[in-house]
Amino acid sequence: MSGATARPPPVLSFKLLSVPATPFSPRLGLARLIRSSTEVIDVVTPGLFLHTSRGHVPHLSVDHISLMAKQMPWLHASFEGFLETLPPTPTLQPGPQPLHTFFGLPAASHIISLSLRDPADVQERPPDGDDYLSSMTIRGVRKIEPSFYRSYVSCVQPDIIIALSDIPFTLPPFSQKRMTKSIDRTIRWLGEILKSRPSMEITDNIRGNNIFVSLVGGTNAAARRAFSQNLLGPLEEGSNLSSVRPQTIPRLDDHISGYVLEMAQLRLELSASLSCGNDSSSTKEPTQAINQLLKASLSPLPADKLRVVHSSISPHEMLRLISLCGIDLFDSYWAQKAADWGIALDFSFPVSTSRDDTGPTRRSDGKRDVGHNLYHTGYAFDFRGLVGGPMHGCSCLACAPSFTKPIPHSSLEFVNDGCEEDAPAFTRAYIHHLLHTHEMSAHALLVSHNITVLQDFFAAIRSTLSADAPQFDTEVARFETEYDGDMRIIEEGRRAWEEVDCARGKGRLARERGTI
Amino acid sequence: MEFEIIAKCHTTHARVSRMTMTHGTTYLPTFMPVATQGAMKGLTSQQVEALGVTLILNNTYHLNLRPGTKVLDAAGGAHKFQGWRKNLLTDSGGFQMVSLSSFTKITEEGVLFASPYTGEPTMLTPEESIGIQHSIGADIIMQLDDVVHSLTTGPRVEEAMWRSIRWLDRCIAKHKSSGRTDRQNLFAIVQGGLSPDLRQKCLDEMVKRKDDLPGYAIGGLSGGEEKDIFWKIVKQCAEQLPEDRPRYCMGIGFAEDLLVCVALGVDMADCVFPTRTARFGVALTRDGPMNLRLDRHRTSFFPIDANCPCLTCSSGMSRAALHNLVTHETVAAHAITQHNLVFQASVMGGARDAIIEGRFPQYLKDFFQRYFADAAYPRWCVDALRSVNVDILEGIENPRIVEGKGAKWEYSNKIPKQKKP
Ligand SMILES: [Zn+2]
Ligand SMILES: [Zn+2]
Numbered sequence A: 001m002s003g004a005t006a007r008p009p010p011v012l013s014f015k016l017l018s019v020p021a022t023p024f025s026p027r028l029g030l031a032r033l034i035r036s037s038t039e040v041i042d043v044v045t046p047g048l049f050l051h052t053s054r055g056h057v058p059h060l061s062v063d064h065i066s067l068m069a070k071q072m073p074w075l076h077a078s079f080e081g082f083l084e085t086l087p088p089t090p091t092l093q094p095g096p097q098p099l100h101t102f103f104g105l106p107a108a109s110h111i112i113s114l115s116l117r118d119p120a121d122v123q124e125r126p127p128d129g130d131d132y133l134s135s136m137t138i139r140g141v142r143k144i145e146p147s148f149y150r151s152y153v154s155c156v157q158p159d160i161i162i163a164l165s166d167i168p169f170t171l172p173p174f175s176q177k178r179m180t181k182s183i184d185r186t187i188r189w190l191g192e193i194l195k196s197r198p199s200m201e202i203t204d205n206i207r208g209n210n211i212f213v214s215l216v217g218g219t220n221a222a223a224r225r226a227f228s229q230n231l232l233g234p235l236e237e238g239s240n241l242s243s244v245r246p247q248t249i250p251r252l253d254d255h256i257s258g259y260v261l262e263m264a265q266l267r268l269e270l271s272a273s274l275s276c277g278n279d280s281s282s283t284k285e286p287t288q289a290i291n292q293l294l295k296a297s298l299s300p301l302p303a304d305k306l307r308v309v310h311s312s313i314s315p316h317e318m319l320r321l322i323s324l325c326g327i328d329l330f331d332s333y334w335a336q337k338a339a340d341w342g343i344a345l346d347f348s349f350p351v352s353t354s355r356d357d358t359g360p361t362r363r364s365d366g367k368r369d370v371g372h373n374l375y376h377t378g379y380a381f382d383f384r385g386l387v388g389g390p391m392h393g394c395s396c397l398a399c400a401p402s403f404t405k406p407i408p409h410s411s412l413e414f415v416n417d418g419c420e421e422d423a424p425a426f427t428r429a430y431i432h433h434l435l436h437t438h439e440m441s442a443h444a445l446l447v448s449h450n451i452t453v454l455q456d457f458f459a460a461i462r463s464t465l466s467a468d469a470p471q472f473d474t475e476v477a478r479f480e481t482e483y484d485g486d487m488r489i490i491e492e493g494r495r496a497w498e499e500v501d502c503a504r505g506k507g508r509l510a511r512e513r514g515t516i
Numbered sequence B: 001m002e003f004e005i006i007a008k009c010h011t012t013h014a015r016v017s018r019m020t021m022t023h024g025t026t027y028l029p030t031f032m033p034v035a036t037q038g039a040m041k042g043l044t045s046q047q048v049e050a051l052g053v054t055l056i057l058n059n060t061y062h063l064n065l066r067p068g069t070k071v072l073d074a075a076g077g078a079h080k081f082q083g084w085r086k087n088l089l090t091d092s093g094g095f096q097m098v099s100l101s102s103f104t105k106i107t108e109e110g111v112l113f114a115s116p117y118t119g120e121p122t123m124l125t126p127e128e129s130i131g132i133q134h135s136i137g138a139d140i141i142m143q144l145d146d147v148v149h150s151l152t153t154g155p156r157v158e159e160a161m162w163r164s165i166r167w168l169d170r171c172i173a174k175h176k177s178s179g180r181t182d183r184q185n186l187f188a189i190v191q192g193g194l195s196p197d198l199r200q201k202c203l204d205e206m207v208k209r210k211d212d213l214p215g216y217a218i219g220g221l222s223g224g225e226e227k228d229i230f231w232k233i234v235k236q237c238a239e240q241l242p243e244d245r246p247r248y249c250m251g252i253g254f255a256e257d258l259l260v261c262v263a264l265g266v267d268m269a270d271c272v273f274p275t276r277t278a279r280f281g282v283a284l285t286r287d288g289p290m291n292l293r294l295d296r297h298r299t300s301f302f303p304i305d306a307n308c309p310c311l312t313c314s315s316g317m318s319r320a321a322l323h324n325l326v327t328h329e330t331v332a333a334h335a336i337t338q339h340n341l342v343f344q345a346s347v348m349g350g351a352r353d354a355i356i357e358g359r360f361p362q363y364l365k366d367f368f369q370r371y372f373a374d375a376a377y378p379r380w381c382v383d384a385l386r387s388v389n390v391d392i393l394e395g396i397e398n399p400r401i402v403e404g405k406g407a408k409w410e411y412s413n414k415i416p417k418q419k420k421p
Helices: A062-068 A098-103 A146-156 A176-194 A221-232 A263-276 A286-298 A315-325 A333-340 A411-415 A428-436 A441-467 A469-482 A488-502 A506-515 B045-050 B060-065 B069-075 B078-082 B094-100 B126-136 B155-178 B196-208 B227-240 B255-263 B273-279 B319-325 B330-356 B360-371 B379-386
Strands: A011-016 A029-034 A040-045 A047-051 A074-078 A111-115 A133-137 A140-144 A160-162 A210-214 A258-262 A306-310 A329-331 A343-345 A371-373 B002-008 B015-021 B024-028 B030-033 B055-058 B087-090 B104-106 B111-114 B121-124 B140-142 B185-190 B215-218 B247-249 B268-271
Touching (some): A040 A047, A074 A098, A098 B319, A258 A263, A258 A286, A263 A306, A286 A315, A315 A441, A333 A343, A343 A441, A343 A488, A428 A441, A428 A488, A441 A469, A441 B330, B030 B273, B094 B111, B121 B126, B126 B140, B126 B155, B215 B227, B227 B255, B255 B268, B273 B330, B319 B330, B330 B360
Parallel strands (some): A047 A329, A074 A111, A160 A210, A210 A258, B185 B215
Antiparallel strands (some): A343 A371
């Protein structure tokens, strides 16, 4: 395959900027990707990266992604969407930085991490085998062997590779035996990715790359601990020992630059085992159980490596994971998804003390929503911007749009001054209208807004942590008291979205047919 | 409205003009993209302006249903509501009522149609149409016309034509009494079906009302009529309409149609086609439409058009990448929509420059030669352009010519129907 060129893989480093009191205390850090002496991309932590589908943030055009590059340079992609035709299209992309090029993202300003599966996708799928992972494509299930994955990633050159892991996607709960198998396979597959391959071209050696591993073990704390301990063990040479260069890799973990925690699958298993009541480790509050399980995974491992969480579900959970598990990076999946359901996020951290009535609804139990469900008819005449309260500073496409110089199409327009200037914010009423008329622009504006609100949230977390770390826990507690941690607004938005979508009855469809 | 002709083609009837209204200047000829419900299919108003578009269209029928005039009044009009600071045009709503409502009856009073929400009979009069368009506040508003399908024949066509003239008078009266003639410009719509005779009568009547009309539209076409009849009616109308008024041909969007109409003296056109076809994965190029869903684009690692200044092409997004996204992610629709609108604008912008520089006939020849290089010249385009003294076959050895519509659609699995807004 083509793709691989002489350019050395970028180097990812992670440095803690504060000294955490315990291995699980909240911490400040800096993840830095050095591509060359002139191309350095920094991500401060606790921080965020974008969740993508087929390499794109749903609804956000490439020009908008590049506008956000400074704040959100890191995108996570999954390879599954490219497996419907083989060889996968991105592996055929010529030139340097094939994956960046394919996604239309300049390598100078974007970091791409790549996993095989979409960590947010927990649909049931056929079980993996000893030597393959079952991958879902629109053309059915594909069995992906670790060597395929290895060659794909060495071809497309993501900045960070998430090693394959055997996570059961059949119905939980899982037997002890299944868990052991999952751990064994994941360790073995990791070994295969890390092993050097004298039989292959040098370009297939991806050991110099930045590799993250997903910490598996399901809802069983002992299994999770066992998996992590395995990472500290020596890399077991496989059965094809004779063909391997007699070079030993001291420990698997030495070649790993970050740990990944996949919450979507964990949450699914947890709810299954809770309903069965057969798992002693998860009989407590689910949030507490999650913390325990993540700690079980992290405790055997060095504390100074990057900890990455996929598919968190709320700002509350993010705060808890930062505060109690010392998590460094999160994807913005839930906020992006909220944009699909018509939710405009509007919350502040630390909780604002000023009284105002422009913020989201306060429920009968006293909890305030973290956003506005703009499907609600109450917004039809609401000509305010998306965020209420004192923080009018949201810099998103909806709250702070700005005009750029237009493309001239004839010599006449060169004399016509296209002026670049700020535009008025889009209103709740307008987005309400767009949602009810199925206009895609609603989601483009909302996803930009929600990501920006989350970004501001993380900036506030960092500044609270750096100003007064003990105060952080107090603020987390205040946040939990103020805002609805059950995120009822999300479910309401999802239902409203469904209703409006169903209301696309005959009349509406006919109307759409005539106009779209 | 200030309307000033800057240049005229020495060969064809094409002209370049400057049309200045409350929301700025639009250079003509131009293509107007359609933002039916106050949004350009996934883009923001800022993105649309960045494409070099200075005049868009909203549909009155839709905006009247949602968000409704109360919201629009409270918002201060559709410009503010959708954050659009350039020029805006609204149709009268009549066409949609007839084509989208299950029940429509036309009386002298107005259009009686079934409310899409309640099913109840609802009346839209010419006065109400203008009233709604006042709430929307577009820079150009259209008279309510009595719409008949372009293939209708018999006395109904003549009846509709005369009624459209009577309704025009009611629209003019309503508009003048509103005191908004300084901000909103009412256009008449020439009707008369496919009959040159009826068209002539309609033209004569409507031209008489010129003092109250800043511009004219040619309506009742692009409903599947013979292209040969289409261009002759357009030519007849464009020739008879006052020189010092902009001429708007409704529902035209294919590049070849646009250029023929420009050569016949048309200044403006609109169509949902470039944005709709984008959502089906079809990108418009000077070599003809390109259906990115087709397998042959799967490994094309170059942009739709390397010379295109749009953000999609200049970001280096490849046909292969778009192929992988089309039908899965709205991002593909946004990307192709941006490209298609830039394509439409550049075809028209190129025409403006060519007219100013006195090389419009050559521009037409070059465009057609490339666009139909791997297909055949549509006969009607050849004939229409010959009628304004340009022979696009000149110098072409053994040109292939196709009768009928001849639109280049073999690339696409789905043939989009052209529709009036
Ligand atoms: Zn915002
Ligand atoms: Zn382009």
